[in-house]
Amino acid sequence: MSRISIEQVKHVAHLARLAITEEEAAMFAKQLDAIITFAEQLNELDTENVPPTSHVLNMKNVMREDVPTAGLPLEDVLKNAPDHQDGQFRVPAILE
Amino acid sequence: MSLFDYRVSELHSLLHKKEISVSDLVDESFKRIHEVDEKVQAFLTLNEEQARTKAKELDEKLATEKEFGLLFGMPIGIKDNIVTKGLRTTCASKILYNFDPIYDATVVERLHQADAVTIGKLNMDEFAMGSSTENSGFQLTRNPWDLERVPGGSSGGSAAAVAAGEVPFALGSDTGGSIRQPAAFCGVVGLKPTYGRVSRYGLVAFASSLDQIGPITRNVEDNAYLLQVISGVDPMDSTSANVDVPDYVSALTGDIQGLKIAVPKEYLGEGVSEEVRQSVLDALKVLEGLGATWEEVSLPHSKYALATYYLLASSEASANLARFDGVRYGYRTDNAKNLIDMYKQTRSEGFGNEVKRRIMLGTFALSSGHYDAYYKKAQKVRTLIKQDFENVFEKYDVIIGPTTPTPAFKIGEKTSDPLTMYANDILTIPVNLAGVPGISIPCGFVNGLPVGLQIIGKHFDESTIYRVAHAFEQATDYHKQKPTL
Secondary structure (H helix, E strand, C coil): CCCCCHHHHHHHHHHCCCCCCHHHHHHHHHHHHHHHHHHHHHHHCCCCCCCCCCCCCCCCCCCCCCCCCCCCCHHHHHCCCCCEECCEECCCCCCC | CCHHHCCHHHHHHHHHCCCCCHHHHHHHHHHHHHHHHHHHCCEEEECHHHHHHHHHHHHHHHHHCCCCCCCCCCEEEEECCECECCECCCCCCHHHCCCCCCCCCHHHHHHHHCCCEEEEEECCCHHHCCCCCCCCCCCCCCECCECCECCCCCCHHHHHHHHCCCCCEEEEEECCCCCHHHHHHHCCEEEECCCCCECCCCECCCCCCCCEEEEEECCHHHHHHHHHHHECCECCECCCCCCCCCCCHHHCCCCCCCCEEEEEHHHCCCCCCHHHHHHHHHHHHHHHHCCCEEEEECCCCHHHHHHHHHHHHHHHHHHHHHHCCCCCCCCCCCCCCCHHHHHHHHHHHHCCHHHHHHHHHHHHHHCCCCHHHHHHHHHHHHHHHHHHHHHHHCCCCEEEEECCCCCCCECCCCCCCHHHHHHHHCCCHHHHHHCCCEEEEEEEEECCEEEEEEEECCCCCHHHHHHHHHHHHHHCCHHHCCCCC
């Protein structure tokens, strides 16, 4: 049985905001299925009482004083924007 | 003979004796780039005008001042996923084809403070996802030892540029082997520091719990100088560690008497070619001759590292790469009906297939109903892999094995099946999962192709790695071999 169907691939692509063709959906389904099947070898291990790694070093929360500092100049912020107007990023219509 | 056959300490003495100038060093870089980069294709962007101006400034400084940075006058190439203010930074992705960073990464700032000269930006697998640099959205970098072969990846441009004598120094980044594997394939020295040793501020994130920036050079001494400059805690990266930075160069004593080496049986077993195995065993004999001892050990969870890595790295990537949406920077599609459609078209046109594959794998592994079975399971296995290393390091100083199962493979040889390509990294990935440091140094040749020896150390013990690597280098001449281009 395959681990991931073409329909699931389309759903995941939608969640990830990727447009894929029917052909690509079939290709990714086959490749992702192979990778996920391979990954299921982890089930050979009993990890019931193993804590998940949250950080490789014994570092916990890193805190600093909450001191306001200057933000980026607006000109810099907009410098790489594909489209902007009146100091704001401009995007296509949000509602149909 | 190239000026880059000298080590940094030798170049500094030549500079102070006025036998060479910084401009000579920068000229040497661009001369070589203009000679060979058409073949090697390591650089994506050159910084020629600014580099020559900087060289003149440094030459003036040399004549008038007394204090010099640790990398004074040294030409350096920078992997194209490390942001450089005013110098195009693309991650070798079409989605960032025109990205002009508004700030310098912390490592780049530290290079400026150390008086190094940025020569240009180096090719890589798109967003550092790959093991051959074939996933670059722009060009195919070739291995200087055999132009029909890959330089490794993802820091393939960095390793190839150093091997080809275009720059004596380069920065790479390593998430699952992306510094060490190309260093092995190109016959140069590449170190992945301890997680947290080097600030990631300004490194375009792939998998934040695994990524580290590190040095690629021709020899161990140069490598130690470069690590010295880029190491240390940074308020801009809360995962950078507040741990003292030792003097790495002073660790290069040549003395490894009494050193205890562990050789994991999993690193010389199935999948590792006989020639690579033999090169490593020969290297161990050299180290024994210098007073070290070695024993076989086991890292029993090694075989699970690859699966663990692809689940975790892809999950983190799926979150990190969500920012590329055509709104604030980079490419935006011309033909979008509405906002969601704009996101989708932009990302589909801007990302290559390997990046899409990993984003989808990660999205799947994190999605409701699959999170426990895949992502959380992998984080638990990561703990077991980390414990394997802790157990071995209770009794041994370093772990040694090959960097890669085989020398460099042919261009196109492994592109059709993702899993075959991923298998290249079986010996480097566990190191990232455990967060420990590891280096690859040249330890032999198979049919004219370099073989890499991997030396792995304890957390924050890069000094011992360098000491062993340097002692081996002093006793051999593999690092002096140069490709004919």
